Amino acid sequence: NEKRRKKLVIDTDGCADDVRGLILALQSEEEVLAVTTVAGSTNVLQAVANVARTLRAVGRPDVPIYKGANASLLLSTRRTDALFFFGLDGVGDSPDAEPKALAADVDAAQTDKPGAVALVELAAKYKHELTLVCIGPLTNVALALKLDPNFATNVKEVVIMGGNVWGCGNVPDRSTAEFNFHCDPEAAHIVLDEMKCPMICVPWELFFLEGKKHEQIVDFHAHLMMDTPLAKYLTAVTSVGRTILAADGKQFAYCDEIAVAIALRPEEIITDSKHLKASVELHGQMTRGQVAINWFDDAWPKADPSHRPNVQFVTSYDALLVDKMVHDAVAKLILDTN
Amino acid sequence: NEKRRKKLVIDTDGCADDVRGLILALQSEEEVLAVTTVAGSTNVLQAVANVARTLRAVGRPDVPIYKGANASLLLSTRRTDALFFFGLDGVGDSPDAEPKALAADVDAAQTDKPGAVALVELAAKYKHELTLVCIGPLTNVALALKLDPNFATNVKEVVIMGGNVWGCGNVPDRSTAEFNFHCDPEAAHIVLDEMKCPMICVPWELFFLEGKKHEQIVDFHAHLMMDTPLAKYLTAVTSVGRTILAADGKQFAYCDEIAVAIALRPEEIITDSKHLKASVELHGQMTRGQVAINWFDDAWPKADPSHRPNVQFVTSYDALLVDKMVHDAVAKLILDTN
Amino acid sequence: NEKRRKKLVIDTDGCADDVRGLILALQSEEEVLAVTTVAGSTNVLQAVANVARTLRAVGRPDVPIYKGANASLLLSTRRTDALFFFGLDGVGDSPDAEPKALAADVDAAQTDKPGAVALVELAAKYKHELTLVCIGPLTNVALALKLDPNFATNVKEVVIMGGNVWGCGNVPDRSTAEFNFHCDPEAAHIVLDEMKCPMICVPWELFFLEGKKHEQIVDFHAHLMMDTPLAKYLTAVTSVGRTILAADGKQFAYCDEIAVAIALRPEEIITDSKHLKASVELHGQMTRGQVAINWFDDAWPKADPSHRPNVQFVTSYDALLVDKMVHDAVAKLILDTN
Amino acid sequence: NEKRRKKLVIDTDGCADDVRGLILALQSEEEVLAVTTVAGSTNVLQAVANVARTLRAVGRPDVPIYKGANASLLLSTRRTDALFFFGLDGVGDSPDAEPKALAADVDAAQTDKPGAVALVELAAKYKHELTLVCIGPLTNVALALKLDPNFATNVKEVVIMGGNVWGCGNVPDRSTAEFNFHCDPEAAHIVLDEMKCPMICVPWELFFLEGKKHEQIVDFHAHLMMDTPLAKYLTAVTSVGRTILAADGKQFAYCDEIAVAIALRPEEIITDSKHLKASVELHGQMTRGQVAINWFDDAWPKADPSHRPNVQFVTSYDALLVDKMVHDAVAKLILDTN
Numbered sequence A, B, C, D: 001n002e003k004r005r006k007k008l009v010i011d012t013d014g015c016a017d018d019v020r021g022l023i024l025a026l027q028s029e030e031e032v033l034a035v036t037t038v039a040g041s042t043n044v045l046q047a048v049a050n051v052a053r054t055l056r057a058v059g060r061p062d063v064p065i066y067k068g069a070n071a072s073l074l075l076s077t078r079r080t081d082a083l084f085f086f087g088l089d090g091v092g093d094s095p096d097a098e099p100k101a102l103a104a105d106v107d108a109a110q111t112d113k114p115g116a117v118a119l120v121e122l123a124a125k126y127k128h129e130l131t132l133v134c135i136g137p138l139t140n141v142a143l144a145l146k147l148d149p150n151f152a153t154n155v156k157e158v159v160i161m162g163g164n165v166w167g168c169g170n171v172p173d174r175s176t177a178e179f180n181f182h183c184d185p186e187a188a189h190i191v192l193d194e195m196k197c198p199m200i201c202v203p204w205e206l207f208f209l210e211g212k213k214h215e216q217i218v219d220f221h222a223h224l225m226m227d228t229p230l231a232k233y234l235t236a237v238t239s240v241g242r243t244i245l246a247a248d249g250k251q252f253a254y255c256d257e258i259a260v261a262i263a264l265r266p267e268e269i270i271t272d273s274k275h276l277k278a279s280v281e282l283h284g285q286m287t288r289g290q291v292a293i294n295w296f297d298d299a300w301p302k303a304d305p306s307h308r309p310n311v312q313f314v315t316s317y318d319a320l321l322v323d324k325m326v327h328d329a330v331a332k333l334i335l336d337t338n
């Protein structure tokens, strides 16, 4: 039933877990209309290249890529580097792994329009049909809102990997912000304050506080052992991070993949969540980029009925099911589009 | 064994739960050297009066009261009012309940020195012996640190009712700060950054997230039914809040009392806690006054060995034992000091 | 010599002094390629309508209007209202003055692209030729920079009415920001930090500190007494403000008109200026939106040779010449384009 | 007429220009009741030592010194170092110049009370008689206000060297704050917001914007050529700074001395000033510590009659008279108090 297929647009900074998330979406039953890229753990051109290579890996070079913002809204935003973990190219520094990285990959983006304009036009064209999956800093989405206020309602739903619900940060220098929101706090603020469609947020604490539990029930490296081209590609893509984590006795667990899996099958993946009124702090010395929840109205619910929850924060998810979806994606045959 | 008695100084804003906390300390085996007052839920003169009346209630008018700060360090700090809950006098608006409120109560403070100076001198006199229990905004303690840097190490230990560990706030206007820290964020920042002795913090979430569980195992009003003068006094003192909570089907649970109980018997009361590196955000629009935890070093422990935990946050406590201690305090005979 | 004509794009919030500035440009020898509108003293639709009416007033309905942003980058930015001064429609509340306001005026904008996209495309098309005159909040210009980093160098020069050089504000609530920068501090910050072409800033103090001097040498109302259609139109447009100022014994002097006059004839109008390194404060309680000058390197010039001046602040201008230009514009025949 | 003598207390960070200011006051007809020290360009112990040595230089070891704060209210305040200019000891690194620096100088402070407590007690004792001259960071004065709200009115008048009126800063890293206010923004904020007596502020711009004019009419080094012990002492004290300035073709002009001279003879020294409503920004990234003036009510005076000016900013002064006072002080015989 073609009509029932979800229409996804994935906004990504194109690093290792983004790649696995892209594969999850592209190998699913749903339709990936386009990929927009944004600077995050790597720069926006490298992100384009990594996405282009991944599209070749799954035989889908037809999916359009739009190059988005190469910096946060404010250049003065101090950013931190995650390339020690993902590799200098963001995908394991293995350019000779199949599909080989090509020099032309950086030119694979559509040249006629910036990522934010593409988001605006796709949301208008597929009004109330688009599932937007954001697995990088939110710069492009914020710009889309600024270019067209109707974007806020044209999109059907947004799933965001980023932010936090309990004030736990994962960047250095005493920040309480999560990496993606820390990269562009103003963008995250704009998106949380202005999107009017349902928003699902996969916060850092889902990983931080639930991670140990999941390590005991999931073998996050099992799918890499499969004898398929995608298993080999993902083995290369995750190689730098796996080496670092192995030194700590840890596995390279899922992160962006959770958000993609939720976009594909929300009812099954989300096992617990909280609907809360959330915004993003912009002015703190340590809390810049942190999500600020209005717990007061949760504690004293009569206080102000107008402070409606705007975000569904996922607080528990089915890690085994996400792992099964990854296995299925890696196992699935790749169409030869040539 | 007189020598083994703890020496307590209680810094308080003198409202209903402060009164119950004071009674807990004054009726215990330990020694209360002095009480210092600070503006918080009520003003500093009312706090002096409420403490004086409570000292009469337990037959201990000999305990010196020192009047501290009547405002936060910065007058521009926007404060919120909790008198709707505690009563206009902070203690249930029942001046005729025994012991009756006296006009002279507001003059009961020692006139020779401000609260902060008294703290400095007591800490120097009883070097490494003082347990400081803070159940109001931290203005006086911050000033003591500013007057005498040795105060940071002269004090043996500090127990603070205030702050948060998970970014949950309990004041209106979308703040993520806890009430006592919200009242004087700079003071809280100074205390967390500069005290060099062990600090135990009883955060708002202990109440917020654990409260429902405790309501099922503790009857927080049982001790008020006892036929003793202190039960009658506390019935009056908590009357306004109990009426408000009853409309929601809730009881008037313990808050400041937990901090006092921990100061008296820490090993038994604290059932779980986290040692973390914590500071207080001063510059956020929504997060001003929120505790900012350095979770990064907890998540990536190799990052910076110098970011040592400075605060022990209580994350679980024995509510039944606190309740038993309150019962014992209310039941205990009051010495006639006249 | 058609080739030597300047190519202007005017970004405006379409109120009374904007209208007079537009007339100055449109009646000059130079070419106005387009007008982009932005919310400021009035909303963006009213700004479109006021520009459209003004284009009819000068017989130039062919100049394209592009509708830009209807809000600052951050919706949480607290804005102040200037309609008490300009009239509810921003142009004197005289819809029946010639040319009459038409219902269709609000629809006069090009519908195919937002103002920021139009700026990007015009700057790319007329590379190194465009003089951008900004007489409203800088939201559109900031978005253009975010959509296309090349915008920073594609534009030939920018003249901005807004900001301050001596920390003097002109909005209420103890802000030290100038109105246009106060409306959208992040946008002003982005423009000052990222534009790479020459920037001329007409700060509020030019008006505030020099105003009394100019009132003695210029009769700011003289051109309104001329017997021409534009004199009558401007009489209507400025009517609300003139009434308010008359009560204080003051005239309705020039403001946005200065920036337009500088864009047309900079060497003659600017009689003194300072080249300084300037940015815009975003995080202050009172200084949010204020320009922050790096005076240190001016005082201690050896300190850091890399802190190059990025803005030319006009500190004195030829008010008589601006007045003469206004007279000429009002006197000049209007082409009948029908 | 002994009764008419002014009673001065000088709060100082004890560096080169502070020393010259102290000499100005101590050699005048007025009475210096006490000196309190504070960390600023040097630490508080060095400040005590420098003051003690200066008191010996003028034969006044009887004047009590009280040691104040050795840090700003918030330790997280980033401070800048001025010792490159004043010498490592803050007074020219010439310990063998007469009077020789003594090891005992660091112990010269009264040990019974901190500087802030001394200020509180002196202001209460000499109610409405005290002229407080502040030529360092305002930490001690802020603490005095926090310890005793009556301090705000007990003092007769305050003269402050510090702050700015036009947003010009003199510290590095793009700050718009003046050095003394930059050292302790919260203290400056408290003093400007809470003192209720007349406050005169000598802003940095008095030096920055008027300096060139004064260099043409005053020979700032002439008094150093006099054949007196104090001329020789001041020659040593200013030696490091004079060498640095000479490389730029500049003289070591007056700074703290202006504030002391104004405290001694305000009507004669102040030749122009502005009474304004001023506060200190605490939360800006670049403007933290800058004075924020409420110019709006100056521009639109009807707006809010309650925003009364609280500070008299000196915008012009009689540099020749200050220089004459310095000459007189250096020339005046020193009493032999032994």
Ligand SMILES: [Ca+2]
Binding pocket: A012, A013, A014, A015, A017, A018, A040, A135, A136, A256
């Ligand atoms: Ca990502």
Ligand SMILES: [Ca+2]
Binding pocket: B012, B013, B014, B015, B017, B018, B040, B135, B136, B256
């Ligand atoms: Ca309390």
Ligand SMILES: [Ca+2]
Binding pocket: C012, C013, C014, C015, C017, C018, C040, C135, C136, C256
């Ligand atoms: Ca305008």
Ligand SMILES: [Ca+2]
Binding pocket: D012, D013, D014, D015, D017, D018, D040, D135, D136, D256
């Ligand atoms: Ca000084």
